[in-house]
Amino acid sequence: MYFYIVENNEFLLKDNLANFSELKFVSEIPNSNYYFIYDTEGLSFIKDSNYPKEVLHVDFLTGTLGWRMKRANHETNIKKALGKSDKQLLIFDSTAGLLTDSLIFLSLGHKVIAVEQSKILYSLLKDAISRAEKKIPVLKNLMLINDNSVNVYKSISEDFDAIYIDPMFPKSKKYTKKPGKIESIKKILELENLKDDTESLIEIFLNSNYKKIILKSPLKHRNIYSNINYQVFGKTTRFDIFL
Numbered sequence: 572m573y574f575y576i577v578e579n580n581e582f583l584l585k586d587n588l589a590n591f592s593e594l595k596f597v598s599e600i601p602n603s604n605y606y607f608i609y610d611t612e613g614l615s616f617i618k619d620s621n622y623p624k625e626v627l628h629v630d631f632l633t634g635t636l637g638w639r640m641k642r643a644n645h646e647t648n649i650k651k652a653l654g655k656s657d658k659q660l661l662i663f664d665s666t667a668g669l670l671t672d673s674l675i676f677l678s679l680g681h682k683v684i685a686v687e688q689s690k691i692l693y694s695l696l697k698d699a700i701s702r703a704e705k706k707i708p709v710l711k712n713l714m715l716i717n718d719n720s721v722n723v724y725k726s727i728s729e730d731f732d733a734i735y736i737d738p739m740f741p742k743s744k745k746y747t748k749k750p751g752k753i754e755s756i757k758k759i760l761e762l763e764n765l766k767d768d769t770e771s772l773i774e775i776f777l778n779s780n781y782k783k784i785i786l787k788s789p790l791k792h793r794n795i796y797s798n799i800n801y802q803v804f805g806k807t808t809r810f811d812i813f814l
Contacts, residue, residue: 576607576614587614589690589717605762607694614698616691618758620666626632627755628685629669629699629790631707636671640678640707649675651803652785652810653733660732665720665772668756670696670713672737672787677709685713686720691759721775735778737787738769770795777813 576588584803588594600606608615615628621673631637639646647673653660662679664673667687676683682752687693696715704710716723724734738751760766776784790809 572659575603576609577601587694587701589693589697591690609698613702614695616695618755625755625758627637627695627759629695631670631674631699631710632702636669636674640674644679646675647678648803648805648808648810650679652812653679653681654783656732661729662735663720663724663727663729664730664732664735664737665724665770665776666697666735666737667715668692668737668739670715672735673713676735677712680709682712682731683714684716684723684731686716686718686723688717688719689756689759689763689766690717691763692756721772724776724779731782733783733785734779734781735785735787736769736773736776740772780811786811786813 575597577597577600580591595601600608604619606617608617613630615626618625618627622704631640644650653662653676660676662673662676662681664676664683664685666668667673667685670685671693673683673685687696693715700710700713700715731748739757773786773796777798786807788811790804790807792809794811795812796813798813800814801812803812
C-alpha cells in the first residue's frame with residue numbers, strides 16, 4: 572500500500588516526515604483511500620473511503636489542548652501523580668499518542684522524551700511541533716522519537732524520574748456515535764499493522780529498573796496490578812502510581 576502526500580504549499584518541511592518505505596509526492600489528490608495533504612494549515616492525514624471523509628490534524632496552538640497548556644498549573648491530578656519536586660523532572664512518555672499529557676508536563680517545567688510507534692502520527696506531531704515551537708518555547712524540552720518505546724527505553728542511558736503510560740481507553744458504549752480522535756488513532760494503528768499491546772508494555776516496564784511509573788486508566792477500570800503504591804482520582808480518569 573502506498574501513502575501519498577499532496578503538496579499545496581512550497582514550504583513543506585519534508586524532514587518532519589517519518590521514514591516511510593512507500594511514499595509518493597504528488598501535485599493532485601490521488602485515487603487512494605488514504606493520503607496526506609499539506610496546505611496552509613500544515614499536514615493532515617485523510618481517510619476518504621467513506622463519506623464523510625475523516626481528517627486527522629494536530630494543532631498545539633488552538634482548541635482544548637492550547638487552553639490546557641496555558642492553565643497547566645490547574646492540572647492538579649497530573650501534578651499529584653508527578654509528586655512534589657523542586658527540580659525539573661525527566662519523563663519518559665512511552666505512548667505519545669497526540670502528546671496531550673506530555674505537553675502539560677512540558678508546561679509544568681519538565682523535560683520529556685516521548686515515543687510514538689506510528690509513522691503517521693509521528694509525522695503529524697512533528698509538523699505540529701514545527702508550526703508551534705516559536706510560540707511555545709517549552710517545546711525545546713521535548714524529544715519525539717518514532718520507534719518502539721521498549722527498544723528506545725533500553726537504548727537510552729538517561730535516568731528517568733518517571734515513566735508515563737497512557738493506553739487507549741476501551742471504547743465507551745455511550746460515545747459510539749462520536750468516534751473522535753481516539754478512534755481515528757486506532758484506525759491508523761490498524762492501517763499500519765501496529766498492535767495495541769498495552770498489557771505487555773506495562774509488564775515490561777514494571778519489571779524494569781524504574782523510579783516511578785504513572786499509568787493512566789479510565790476511572791472505573793478494574794485494578795489489574797496489586798503493587799500500586801497510590802492512586803490519583805479525577806472525574807473520568809485515574810492515575811495508578813508505582814514506586
